Amino acid sequence: MSDALLKVRDLKIGAVVFPPGEKPRELEIVHGVSFDLQRGKVLGLIGESGAGKSTIGLASMAYGRGGVKITGGEVWVNGRDILKSDQREVRALRGGEVSYVSQSAAASFNPAKKIMAQVIEAAVAQKKFSRKDAEQRARCLFAKLGLPDPDTIGERYPHQVSGGQLQRCMTALALCPEPDLVIFDEPTTALDVTTQIEVLMAIKEAIRDTGVAALYITHDLAVVAQVSDYIMVLKTGSLVEYGSVDKIINNPQEEYTKALVSIRSIAHQEQPAAGEAVLSVRDLTTRYKGTKFDVLHGVSMDLYPGQTLAVVGESGSGKSTLARVITGLLPPREGEIQFAGRKLSPDLKARTCEDLRELQMIYQMADVAMNPRHTVGTIIGRPLEFYFGMRGAEQKKRIIELLDEIELGEKFFDRYPAELSGGQKQRLCIARALAAKPKMIICDEITSALDPLVADGILKLLLDLQKIEGVAYLFITHDLATVRAISDTIAVMHQGKVQRYGRKSEVLSPPFDDYTELLLSSVPEMKLGWLEQVIAHRKIGSVGASMFALPDGARIPKLGGTRRCR
């Protein structure tokens, strides 16, 4: 074979699926994909969920998750076809020549064992290093990845370090046995945007310094553009386009790639605030039962009819808690909520039916927000009957109207949620909220679990519906691109406080406060070299400044570094 490290030829992968009401059958999920990866290069695999990215990544370790089986083709690693290797050879390959970094380090570390034991396990089991040398190498990698206390962090248990730190430990775990190839499977997707940038930089430097080759799997083209040499675009198990990063980002050929590149191009013009605020919260302070810390400190904001107020912040900033207070699930300790010109009772039980109708909510997980045994018609019909006493033909007519509004149509009337895609389920939740003819809808991270293109569709739909129905949205999200796309007013939250609040044009224009600056500059941009620019900018601009006071107290690792790990 040639000198390619990884050579995939006509790879076909099948999975057993269990369609509702039918017999399980085998389905081909990857249809003959071929590619090469040279030593020391990074190939980005990009596509939406179901595109087969992770499946292809795991196939290069001869591994199939769940009922997934490799049904055809060849996968050559270091000059031998691993699909024809026996058990023992495959085990030596895994963790020895190829290693894996998963999306959720929190779930992928064994909670019962110390980090060090897990990081060196593969290297020792594969007899690549003695225990002592492996530990030495692990400490060196910890330092290189910018982890605090690299000499002792290995003695901690996984729950004793933060999510971003654990993701870096997982990278150390993958690099420890000196593999030739690392599969990074969405390693930064679950992280907050300010943490993501650190981990991304750490991974990039580790790849560069150890000379390892990598398959970098993600759905975020802007992220993959920062770390890859080549990009492969996949759609439903087939190759769409392959090329250098520069070519894919700046000169895409296929329609699908163009759509991915131009994503988040919604340009919603900010509307001037008009009329009396539909929701105005004043000085909300609250804490959870049995705790001694306030999770919201004096939060105030206004939402005007037919407009969108985006509440943006990282995990733990209190944005979902705010939603709980407004819906009445968590009574505030101080402050009050004015809704549609009247004072809203802090307690859910004391609210009127009218209060409930006019204030609806849509959740992040459309899957669990619907009864799986109800049909689409029943799900939308329920609020119609509950709030308006609508039944029979009248109800059906209204349901079909709503289904048309969310661009699904009458044919979905008798289907069950399990038969719908993620985006369709979320549309259904929107229709259910709209059925109550609310004045305001709280949207809690409703696009976070969706693929970018699907999420884009949902945001467009929300904006269209806002024009038709005149409904106001309180839009909770951690994604600044979404905020830009949809909002009229923005509230940036940090540690339970409103850090910055105002019209979109004001909030997104300098001068920024430190936190907003950090947040804004951390959102990956779809251009080459963005990561280096940001890091370099921070290093210059932040000497002695507080910009590096990142949530978990970690710092961006020193470039280069004096410790060599190889």
Next chain:
Amino acid sequence: MNNMLIRLLAQRIALGLLLLLIISVVIFAGTILLPGDVAQSILGQSATPEALANLRAELSLNDPPMQRYVSWLLAAVQGDFGTALTSGQDIAQALGTRLRNTVFLAFWAAVVAVPLALFLGILAVRFKDLWPDKLISAVSLASISIPEFLIGYVLIYFVAVKLQWFPSVAMINDNMSLFEKLNAIALPIAVLALVVLAHMMRMTRAAILNVMQSAYIETAELKGLNALQVIYGHAFPNAIAPIVNVVMLNLAYLVVGVVVIEVVFVYPGMGQYLVDHVSKRDVPVVQACGLIFAAVYIGLNMIADIVALLANPRLRHPK
């Protein structure tokens, strides 16, 4: 050790003691609520009212129940369970020998059954849905489904009578060496092990399989570890809590639930002692046995909970 963990452990132990106290009330109340009283049952139907009154006074049965309960409990805590009505023997002394025998039998049954159950459970996971898994499941389920006395008699017939490997009657006394004792109780050990094996094996299998769904198991597999390294090194430590729970339940059963086996093998343990005295309505003995059984049950379950607390790394090593 940290404060959080110590507090949780203290809570659990206090709860166990409280539970035991409540049960002592129930045991005491239960025996005095029964129709007739001890004096009546000692003297029989034909007793004269005077004789009954005398005996009641002698046994302090005329005192208010609360007072009798407190004095009974205080004595019991100090190891004095009073004297048996039927034989006039000191209960604590008789019970001591019996309890020692029962624990001896339970201990050796556990020594055989627990490691075997864990081993078979891990083996069943390793060969999940293959013939070793199915064979282990089938045999252990069959053994739990057959009444234990039947297993006992079948073993006596084949192993003791036909093959004459072990005695059919498990009599032991203090003059025997350990080896002689073990030889004597080999058959009851075998039966008990068979009875408790299935439950523990199934739970080990289920708990480990549950953990095997975790992402960190996939990580371990992708490190190139072999199946037993994955199961033993990564799955088992996280499955300890449910396994210990069911193991403790079965150990408790070995102590308090072996009445049938003791009768079948004529073994001088607690169970037989209790049955004898229930039929004679010897209330102090029944109370003493009840209290000891409750203490064993609560104690072992408390140990299971404590192990579960200690096995949780989040509690052992807080942030």
